[in-house]
Amino acid sequence: MDGTSEGHRPGVRVYVDEVRTLRFDDGAPVTAASGIAPLGDGWLLAQDDSTHAAWLRDGAVRAVRVLPPVDGLDLFSEAAGTKRLKPDLEVACPAEVDxxxxxxxxxxGSTPQRMRGVLVRLTNGRPQVAAAELGPLYAAVAARLDLPAEHLNLEGASRHGDTVRWFNRGNLSAGVVSASVDVPLEALVDAVLGGDAASVPVGRSLAYELGEVEGVGLAVTDAIALPDGRVLLSAAAEDSPNAVDDGPVVATALALVDGDRVVDLVALPEVDGHVHKVEGLALRRFADGEAHLLAVVDDDDPDVPSTVLGLRVDLTAGRQRVKRATDV
Structure with a gap:
């Protein structure tokens, strides 16, 4: 796996410093963790198979309702025949309100059920939630990416000042490359708070050539902006036929990109001999050329609790290596 640019090899190294299995305070597993962003003194995790998010703080994990039940259900799965109903919240992005x-x-975004936005803020230390249908915005994003709506799979976002860069995962087997569009953060927040979703401007698109592993294309699952303007992308090589169905994951990676240029690409270390599909990234801190990240894992198994990984990404090394540090 080699995504370095011509004439330049920054040699990204990735270390796994922490591994934690996620369970709510009542012992129920956090499942299908798909995004993570800071909230108060903790971290809010999206679950793509649930109407609840998970608020991780002070070693505890609290459930936060973000959407009403769908047909009386709060959890959805393929085994139960309810996957088509799930809201599929895949993105967690830092924002502001007032x-x-x-x-x-x-x-x-691949179905009308999955074209909703939710805003979670704190009032007197308690989560306050607003939600809205955003179908016209998703239609505009699909048009900007020149895709039919059913090929949308908007799985990640990075914050760039007043702009959200929104990433479509893509599927090389279906001829869809990973790509992004830029959306003004304030307009997006206003739409979720009841404004006109059709009026949200959808800016330039960028495409990302991430290559493939064992014949399966790597595709973006999330992104985090670095202070110098570059972006770290998480990517998975998942053998899936479309934007809805899951498939076996043969490899996962981190890509360092500058604009649409892939500067370096490095495999994510296996944990306990298992390839984990990282679906959410958050930046804890950046110092001395190292990015310290939290990464959440969705193993596409409703019986397996999601995992949060503490990743340390060294962007200064002279030669590309992957090493696993001691789990804690």
Whole structure:
């Protein structure tokens, strides 16, 4: 796996410093973790198979309702025949409302059920939630990417000042490359708070050539902006036929990109001999050329609790290597 640019090899290295299995305070597993962003003194995790998010703080995990039940259900799965109903919240992005921190959760977009946005903010230390249908915005994003709506799979977002870069996962087997569009954060927040979703401008698109592993194309699952303007992308090589159905994951990776140029690409270390599909990234801190990330894992198994990984990404090394540090 080699995504370095011509004439330049920054040699990204990835270390796994922490591994934690996620369970709510009542012992129920956090499942299908798909996005993570800071909220108050903790971290809000989106679950793509649920109407609840998970608020991780002070070692505890609290459930936060973000959407009403669908046909009386709060959890959805293929085994139960309810996967088509799930809101599929895949994105968790830092935002603000009236200058106060908030988290924006966004659906993947491949069906009308998945074209909703949620805003979570704190009022007197308690989560306050607003949600809205955003179908016209998703239609505009599909048009900008020159895709039919059923090929949308908007799985990640990075925050760039007043702009959200929204990433479509893509599927090389279906001829869809990973790509992004730029959307003004304030307009997006306003739409979720009841504004006109059709009026949200959809800016330039960028495409990302991430290559393939064992004949399966790597595709973006999330992104995080670095202070220098570059972006770290998480990517998975998942043998899936379309934007809805899951498939076996043969490899996962981190890509360092500058604009639409892939500067370097490095495999994510296996944990306990298992390839974990990282679906959400959050930046804890950046110092001395190292990005310290939290990464959440969705193993596409409703019986397996999601995992949060503490990743340390060294962007200064002279030669590309992957090493696993001691789990804690």
């Amino acid at each position: 200058g106060e921190p908030a988290v924006l959760l966004l659906g993947s």
